[in-house]
Amino acid sequence: MAALLKLPNRGRLVLLCLLLAALWEAGDGQMRYSVPEELEKGSFVGNIAKDLGLDPQDLTERGVRIVSRGRTQLFALNPRSGSLVTAGRIDREELCAQSARCLVNFNILLEDKLSIYSVEVEITDINDNAPRFGVEELELKISETTTPGFRIPLKSAHDADVGENTLQKYELNSNDHFSLDVRRGMDGNKYPELVLERSLDREEEAVHHLILVALDGGDPIRSGTSRIRVVVQDVNDNAPVFTQPEYRVSVPENMPVGTQILKVTATDADEGYNAQVAYFLEKNPEETSEIFELKSTSGEITITKSLDYEDAKFHEIDIEAQDGPGLLSRTKVIVTVLDVNDNAPEFYMTSATSSVPEDSPPGTIIALFNVHDRDSGQNAFITCSLPENLPFKLERSVDNYHRLVTTRVLDREQFSSYNITVTAKDGGNPSLSTDAHILLQVADINDNPPTFPHTSYSAYIPENNLRGASIFSMMAYDPDSDDNAHVTYNLAEDTLQGAPLSSYISINSDTGVLYALRSFDYEQFRELQLYVTARDSGNPPLSSNVSLSLFVLDQNDNAPEILYPALPTDGSTGVELAPRSAEPGYLVTKVVAVDRDSGQNAWLSYHLLKASEPGLFAVGLHTGEVRTSTGPAGQRCAQAEPGGGGAGPWAAPSLCHCHAHGSRG
Template sequence: MKNSNRERSIPRLIAWQVFISLLFSLQQISGQLQYSISEETKKGSVVGNVAKDLGVNVKDLQLRKMQIVSQTKKQYFAVNLENGDLIISERIDRETLCGVKQICFINIEAVIENPLNFYTITIEIQDVNDNAPMFSKKHFDIGISESSVPGVHFPLGNAQDPDIGTNSIQSYTLPENEYFRLGEITTKDGIKYPEIILQKSLDREKQSFYEFILTAYDGGKPPKTGTAIIKITVQDVNDNFPAFAQDTYHIRLPENAPIGFLVIQLNATDKDDGVNGLVSYSFSHITETALELFTIDLLNGDIKIIGNLDYETTETYEITVEAKDGGGQVTHCKLSIQIIDVNDNSPEIRVTSLLASLLEDSPPGSVIAILNVRDLDSGINGDVACQISDTFEFQLIPSSSSYYKLVTAVSMDRERKSLYNVTIHCMDKGSPPLSTNKTIQLIISDVNDNAPIFEKTNYIVYIIENNHPGTSTHSVHASDLDSDENGKVTYSILNNNIEDLPVSSYISINSMTGVLYAQRSFDYEQLREFQFQVMAKDSGSPPLSSNVTVRICIIDKNDNAPKILYPSPDTEGSALFEFIPHSAEKGYLVTKVIAVDADSGHNAWLSYHLLQVPDPSLVIIGQQSGEIRIGRDLSDLEALRQKIIILVKDNGVPSLSSTVSMNLVVAENFQQVVPEIKIQPNNSESSSKMSFYLVVALVLISFFFIVTVVITIILKCKQSNTPTSFGAYNRNVYPQFTLGCPSEISDTSLPFPFSYDVCVTMDSKQNEIAYLKPVQNVPTENLIDTEDPAVNDSSSNKLKSTNIAQV
């Protein structure tokens, strides 16, 4: 038997191969593939070679990530990437997939990437005779009135066979007997209902019960059969059957109809009276699936919903309802229930290809993901439109009816945003519409596209002089928006020279932290400021860098004591006298102490004090000007000689000071001064010569003094309304100038050196006039000409009425 079946299957196989070849030729023309297979073909069977039929190289299948996408819930097919065969991966039951449809297709799609291509593959599922006919009941109970005349028809329940065509039910048979024969009724739908036809009148008194086996045959080879037992009970006269208004009821139900919803109220009428006219209702034929969804009321024929309908599971239900009266007469009607789709399925979004990270220099149009979108609903309820929510950096481009490409729309910048959560929003066109969101996370990878940036455009660093070598002075910092090695910054000083010395001998930098270190001790009086450039470079490939200028300003420290220019401290060993005439009044200017300080700012603000004076009431000194004046009126007969010590100190912390001493002689005239000078203990020959020179100098000074007074009076009369270059020197106000470096501790004090033009006169009524002239880049050591005999000659300095010194 097996061999004969195999021999009969060989022509069928050849026919199928010819049919597949024809379909392959058609797909070459139409651009689609179509195969045909029989249901219940075992798993692993080869449907066809997709790679060959599509013209794709088998070696490229894995590289191009070929995959099969099915629109059904199960993946019935798969592709072998090694040879390109399309194989069956799940059991295929045509009746489950297509029900009563005459033609059954499964549509799948082949997706190939790099480049992206889509191919539609249609597979026809051929029916095989794998289902035997089956009656809805094992027993059919029929009551026949004994008054029934020959030729009366008694309908029976039909058998069901899920197979189609010749494999479905073809005929019924009943064992031969003298009373009954088998007949068939064919409806407009082509459904055959068996019926028993009475051939001979019955006599209940002879025989009240009959039992036969009803057999249903399908058209398969070999055919399959199903049986049911027919039990016939002979009853008393009940000559009217229940009657429905129509043989078939067509009903349309929305799939969201609630539980308890009334589908239809059947009403079968029976003209008999009493028990023979009472009709009861039941399902004569119903599938197990439909039995879980529908129920019928035994007495009134109401059919209601008891389960959840789902259009995507089953589109139609065929139910046979039986109406039986009290006498056992039955009739049947058919319910054809069509389920109407409603929009109860949200779109499904599947990511078939995804790029987890993207370099920030990738060009616009780079593919991020490939999406497959489907909706199980049908018609307009299954039409889906997708878009990106709230972002302009990406675009969603449709590739086919159900595929989309997510691509970049602009250039990426990791420093602006390093992580994107792109939300894909898909909505169908149903009413109300249903939507689904899918969020795709994309990481932007860094490239070295940002140079280090310093916190400031330039740095000004203040260092107090006399610092310790190796001390950290300041730090520079540059930030790089890149990450990891691209954002790791190192620092270096660009080579240049400061006064013919490399900058590295002045300052160094920590390459990792940017901390600046002084390499030597700085002296404000030698170097006040210098500048250099620091380069910050990242560790990217290639590296990027930027420069910044660092300006070092040396802050003055009070490390220089005041230097007294007049009277010179070098003449302390010889007698230094200042002549005061008896006619001098209170406020008479005796002399002026002149001193300078190599420091600057507050450290160079000088004040003058009388450290030692025998008669404090005799003289006073101006603290800011250094002018020594008479403190009281002198009597004509008063003659005295006093030695005073003057202290000059600066305004630094701690304060530094210097002292000088001088002798004050009060006399009527110069002749009285000479004996005072002579009585000084000096027995050397140089002292005698000094006395001679002193007398000569006094005579010359007197002459020049008179000439100077006359010239001064004439000039003052002519220029009484003309101001001096900087105005008269105010003894009570410090001159105000700014430092060379912008200073955080700017005191607007007087920087040195300056040139002082000082005029000292013996006339107490004459005011001193000082002019300030800034002198640039003149070392302090060169401010005083120590070889000037006018300075070294203490006797000449003592008696000269006018002295001009450059400070």
Template sequence: LGGRAVLWCVLVAAWEAAWGQLRYSVPEELPKGSFVGDVAKDLGLELPALRYLSILDRGRTHILDRGRTQYFSVHGKTGHLVTAERIDREQLCESVQQCVLRCEVIVEGEMKIYKIEVEIRDINDNAPGFREAEKELRMSEMTAPGSRFPLAEADDPDSGLNSLQSYELSGDEHFSLAVQAGPAGAQRPELVLAKALDREASAFHELVLRASDGGDPARTGTARIRVVVLDANDNAPVFSQAEYTVRVPEDVPVGSALVTVTATDADEGMNGHVKYSFQKVSLKASQIVQLDAETGVIILVRSLDFEEAALYELQVQAEDGGSLLDAVKVTITVTDVNDNAPEILVRSSLSEISEDAPSGTVVALLRVQDHDSGANGEVRCSIVGSPPPDGTKQPELVLEKSLDREKQSNHHLILTAVDGGDPVRSGTTRIQINVTDANDNPPVFTKEIYKVQLLENLPVGSLAFQVTATDGDEGTNAEITYSFSDIAKSARQLFALDSRTGDVKVTGPLDYEEEKYYETTVEGRDGGGLSARVKVHIEILDVNDNAPAL
């Protein structure tokens, strides 16, 4: 080159009238040495006239490098303007719609300065981006549909169609996207609640916000949005059963868990924390069972007694931390255990009975009871048998066989009642019955025939003999009166019978020579009118009471 040229380049934001003798337009991000324009040809200069190239700093606030970076150079042999560096439009012209670099070419021989403007065109080399790739939003499940929530905007440093153009939301039907227009054409995305939330159905909603530019092909950037649904106390506790029914034996140990009621609450935290209490309970039931407020376990605190109460009905309520509640009926049925022995009660009885009482005579009226139920309360008596099928008559103690006081004057009876339980239980009672006498025994003489021998010289008043009879009865029925029932007149004059003792005494002189033999009959009669007779043979024995006679 015969001369030297100088080129100054300046980054500007707008065209000025004093500039623009040459104007070129190139895309950003060209490699170093890329062709911009043919300066020599376009200015009509001879190649040797280009002396040197320099950068001119006009002091613009939008010049990032303050002119220290040389972005272009002139090819000495061709006179072409080429890139001296890779140019990033977004770095040079951030927030500027039109990006222009200004250069000056000085021709030394002509002492002229030629002004060159190079527009740096945007290419779609940047995708829209969000400051936060993930965002969490917290919403109450009671949030009204239609509510709006601003979302972070995406940033795309490109310009024109290459800049951010649209937003799109994907996720589920509960949310939609609205885009509001801001200053200078900015787009402000808003999340819109389209459908009522229900934490119990879904506690989280995962959404994707997509930002797209208008390049070809388009570039996109995404941000994940996680909506956390905060619980509201919109669910009452619900018991697992419509009614709780349990059957327990009456001998279940104190401290046992009889039944557990369970209620669930779909809410969370305190709204889902359930406590149990009695809503309705009788005084008796409150003394028998206790309810654990946290677990819902109903515990036995006092022994059950089927005979005292066979059924307990309770109302249990479950209340959450937000005062919503549910109630359920609990029925506890106590089943019988054979824990009671039968009892035999003597309602009325004869302390004594005549021995001539007929069979079937009622001796005692009994009452047999067993507080148990079913087979445990079915009682069989070992004396008279079971009650009639209708159960309306209590058992009776009756005389089965004839009595005989003379063989047994009293009876000690043990009555036993046995139930049908397993194991079997029994009860007993004692009855003493005295058998009273009936005149069922006639007197019985000790001998079948009394044979008596008397000396004829037996003095008057002497005991000749004694008849004796016994009577198996007692009292007046056994008091015997003796008498002669068949006696000759001659004998009646000689003998006298004591009616009480049966002693026979001589009342007249005996004389062998006049009467050697007497026969009589003695009757013994008891106080009841029964009698017996016995023969008495009296033989008079001779004594030497007479001298011989001449």
């Protein structure tokens, strides 16, 4: 180590890293390293990439990062080399005080696998602190009657380092009356004592000046000094003695400030002024002296600052009892701080997703988080829970990590989002709890085809319609969202009377409105059967079909047509013969007519428009039958002949005209 410290700073740093960075121990997923304190920022600690079995370039791609809770980040990852390096100067004494081992624990997270690896780094001590005495000068008063061999406890030195680098020995300057003896206490510390070797003579030398040197075991050795002024007095040959060599007391951390926790007592076998005992807190660089107050006259110890179990679980108080002339003895008070449940669990969200596809399989990880409670024992025992009836569950991992995973396939059409509350509850009495909220959106997939409200539709259009007239409107509903719910419409390919159906009917692909491209003729066709397809815009798209029956309504656009008697083609009048002896009601002929319309539009009625012999014939209103209406036809006809003579059995010609009307004509 001496040779190492003679190197230049940079060379010493590199050599320290190479010598002290320990190989990792692959056990239960934990990596262990060792690094000395006080290294420069960016100093090598260990090869994380190698120990994880990765190439350095994989660290960034796989999202490898350090996760730790509630403390300053002491280490960092070098993405180029894959090494674990220091993030700044590390002071072991600031971090771990005088603990024998100084361990820093944190976790390495592989985000692509959500895997956690524990890392333990031991911070080893270097000799960067010299021993220090609480006082620079100590005055002792010793009776001249003190016999050789008398021992006087001296002020101890304190060294913040540990191991070989901490205080190892004391030395006293050479003199004729005193020697130095070092006693090892029950706590393992070394306590110097001044030993009288020769009787004192105040008249010969009233004051003795000594120098006490405290040395550590570092390389190079560091030291601290305290000047001792020995004043020779008479008689006072007894130092105070405590009733106990060590006091112990347990105090809950919520004990109010000002509460007396203990009273120490020391007695002195002397009397009068030499037996008057005063109590003092031994000065040291730690914070303990600021938390407690010692009454010098009574030895009562009270709390002057709130205790916190999470900051310090115990406190050591060094107390001195000094009599009037200045002889002293010391004792140690160990205050154990008892934990109370004054800290609620804390969440550290490592990774969380805000959206998940609705077809994600059960077991899909939604979030990874860590829960920690600064209390201890049962007060730090944490249970995590979720509200009932949610499609999620919690899976516990290492080091109080939890995964939030799905328990079944989600359905966006049922629930498009979840506001998940995770409750962490400790085991204290009363218990404390903390809630964490995770908002999860369920992303849509195209798992629903468009659906028509009815399985079939009917529509009606009057014939002779205008081209482009709106016929019918159809709409399909798709419960998906965005493009998956955007519906377009089209007609199935078909033909009608040899022509494509699309030449008769069209549909608006966005609105589902059907339009007539032609004017329909009821007498040409009366019904069209269509099939409409609704298709969404998903990938792949989904569709459904529905049938539409389109009925053409008749209009009275055709006049009746007389089929019988047929009109002569030469322009003459048709002749029907009736016997002269025909009685009233005799059927002369029947007019037959048809109408190409239908329904009421095809109902016909018949009327006589003109007759040469009014009242001789009549036509049936609905039958079209022409019958005689009065006397024998021959009589009327004979009378009509010139000269009144007969002309055989048939009546002379008589002219009548019939007309057929439609029901609305």
